[in-house]
Structure formats: C-alpha cells, structure tokens
Amino acid sequence: MKTIIVWFRNDLRIHDHPALAAACAEADHVVPVFILNDKLLRGDRSSANRNRFLLESLSDLKQSLIERGGNLVIRHGDPASELQTLVEETGATAVYYTADYTAYAVQRDKAVKVTLDIEFRGFPGRLAVSSLDKLATKTGKPHKVFTPFWKNWQQIQRRDIASLPREIKLPNKIPVGALPKLEALTASGELSPDALPGGETEARKRLKAWLDGGIHDYHQGNNDMAADATSRLSSYLHFGCLSPREIETMLPRGAGAEAWHRQLAWREFYHYIIYKFPDNTAQEFQERYRSLKWDNDPKLLRTWQDGQTGYPVVDAAMRQLKQEGWMHNRARLIVGSFLTKDLWLDWRLGERYFMQMLIDGDQANNNGNWQWIASVGVDPAPVFRRLYNPSSQQANYDPSGAYVRRYVPELKDVPDKYLAEPWKMPKDLQQEISCFIGKDYPAPIVDHAEARKAALEHYRSAA
16 A cells, blocks of 8 residues: 655645645555644744634645545644654655745755655646746856746746546544644734635635636736735735646636736746845845945834835835735835835845735745845846835826725825825815824825935945
C-alpha cells in the first residue's frame, strides 16, 4: 500500500492542484497536511488579518477534503521535524508539495529535503507558468524590465489543468489534529472588521462573478477608486485558493480580460525578481539609490498609518486599509509615493506596515510594488514620473469624491471644488458645513510642492 504526503502551504485548494492530483493518481493513501509554523505566524512580517484569512481557508480546505473521504492533518512546529514524524507515523514513501520561490521558501525546502530520506518532489501550481527558470532575455540573463518579461511570459508553454480528485483515502488511525483558534495564532496586529472571508469556495464564487461581469470593462475602470472595478482576487491568489493557471483557461475574450491578464503577469514578474534576486527583499534593486538617507520620524509614520495627513485621498486609502485589510491598487501607489517622496520615509516602513495589514500581503509583490513607487526597484523610470501630487491623483481617479467621502466622512459636506484641497476652503464655508480644517480634519502635514523639490534633490544627489 503506497502512501504519499501532500504538504499544503500557500496552495489551499483542491482544484488544479498538481501535487494533490499526482498523489491521488499514484498512491493508495494520501495524507494532506498543513504545518503551522511560528516563524510565519508570529514573525516580524506576520499579520492578524492574514492569520484569520488563513484559518478560514484551511477550514474550507478541510471540508473539501472530508467531502472526498479524506481530511486535513494539522501539525504545529518546525516543518522538517513535523514531516519526518508524519513519515514515520504513516510509512509514506514520498512528500509532494507546490514549489514556491521566496528565499525563505527555497531555504526551508532545502532543509526539509536534507532531513527526509524519501522522495521530496515539488510541483508547479503557484504561478501560471510552470518554471521561472525558462524565462530569460535573449542573452540568457534575468529580466529586469516588465515589458520584455511580459512578451516572453506569454509565449512560455503552459501545463494542462490538473484533475480534480474524486476520492482521497487517508490511512487509518492517523491523528488529524485540530485547527487552532485565531487568538492562539495572533500575537499582535489589528483585525480589519470588513476584510474578505478566506477559502476556495468563496474564491471560486468571486471568480465566477468577476469573469461574468466586471472583467469586461476592467481596461476602462480599473483606476476608478470609487467604482472599485477590480477583481479583489489578490488575497485568494496569495493563499492559493485559486490557481492562476486555471484562471487563464477561463478568461473571456476582450480588452478587459487582456488588461487583467497583464496584471496577473505583473504578479509573476515580482515572484520572478524575488527568485532571481533574493537580496531584493532587504535592499534597493537600483544600486545607485542604496545610499539614500531616509528620514526616521515615528510621529509622521503614525500620522500616515492613521490616515491623518490632511490629504484626503491619502487618508481615505489608509483608512480603507484599516477597515478592510485591503486597498485599491491606485490608492497603494498614491500612499506609497506620499510616504517616500512627500514624507521622505523609508519605503521599507511602508512595506512592513502593508505586510502587517493586508490580507493579500505577499512578500514578492509587496516588495516589488514598494520599490517601484519609491523609484528604487526594477522596471525603472525617471523619478518625477512616479512622484504623485495627491490632489491631482484624487481629481483624476476619484473625480466624484465618492471614495474620499466613503472613508473620510468628516469631509462629506465639503463641496467638490475643495474636496481635494480642503485647506483652501474659506473660513465662512468651513463654519457653514461645520468642518474646520485643523480641528475637524487635519491641515496638511507637509507642503507637496516643497516636498517634491526636496525629494528630487535627494534622488539627484544619490545618482
């Protein structure tokens, strides 16, 4: 009787799961396991929001496995030790898993492989492409710019969709274990009251609704912050509740789907960068900017985190993050530019806070996006192109003011004319609508025009 362990990590689904499908096809018994690892659950990049999403996703996965005759074994501890114990308990001859690409994941898997004296086999499934090693420039070097990566990425041959297991047989008398309560996992951090629920079941419902509706106009409305014409599937992709490869096969025709597919490629581009350049997690990709001397002002950082900067679109976005554990992508760019270029605070502070709050907090994508907006990462552009005027951004991407008014209710009665720059309201108007700048809503903590000049000089001096 052949037994194979399937080690689940950030691949919490049963649809298009190559490792699970292979194990079910090859073995008499399959042992699905998830190992709760304190390095991830309680580390400096842990998140109460993501821990909750994780538990909801694990609960959903467990139910799906039970419906097919199996179960999800829960272990808590060092992955190598826990897997070795499970091998001894089950007599398994192999451990199958979905390959991941962060430096931590690569080192962890190497340590596990050394510990286990049985087959330890990684499968594709994390990304749409099966292997990042096949992507390179014409000279054989790693891509550093998105557009040529995007062209190459589209041409890479894709694997077939893995079959959905009909039956999963767990060995008898294996201690299954139980999922912990959230409070047992969460050491610190804030829980956002309106965060999306986790799990493959919810993910597939949202995917169907997106493909049937919003995706068709995505190319026209993806930057409209008030309409929020985005898929909101990022957290489900991060936890592997959805397969990006399967999604590719479901995309309809049209400009909207093509634009969204390009965003899926951006996700894989940043995974590619973190895999090819693991040091990118801690330092600027652009060597010339590693000498930048960022300010360190905890009060300014807290003001930004709390959405009290005096710039309505920035404050709305930061409050959305606290409320939902998520933020519109255009808003992420605006607040990132503001933190790094208006406040001149280190991009790593923003990256760390986002990882604390976001349900879709992904090391590769979060790092890539923060370096992009700070003008220190891959896919470079002149600094001034990514130095955003928050008032202009609000006028362009929240022209009705609905987004700002939704998250900054103290400005709900401010006329459109002044909503992007409420500090310019006449005193008699402030009195009329009972919204006094500096009292009911903060005055700007920095002058954007002056901050812009200072930021450009910082970059100029470093270059």
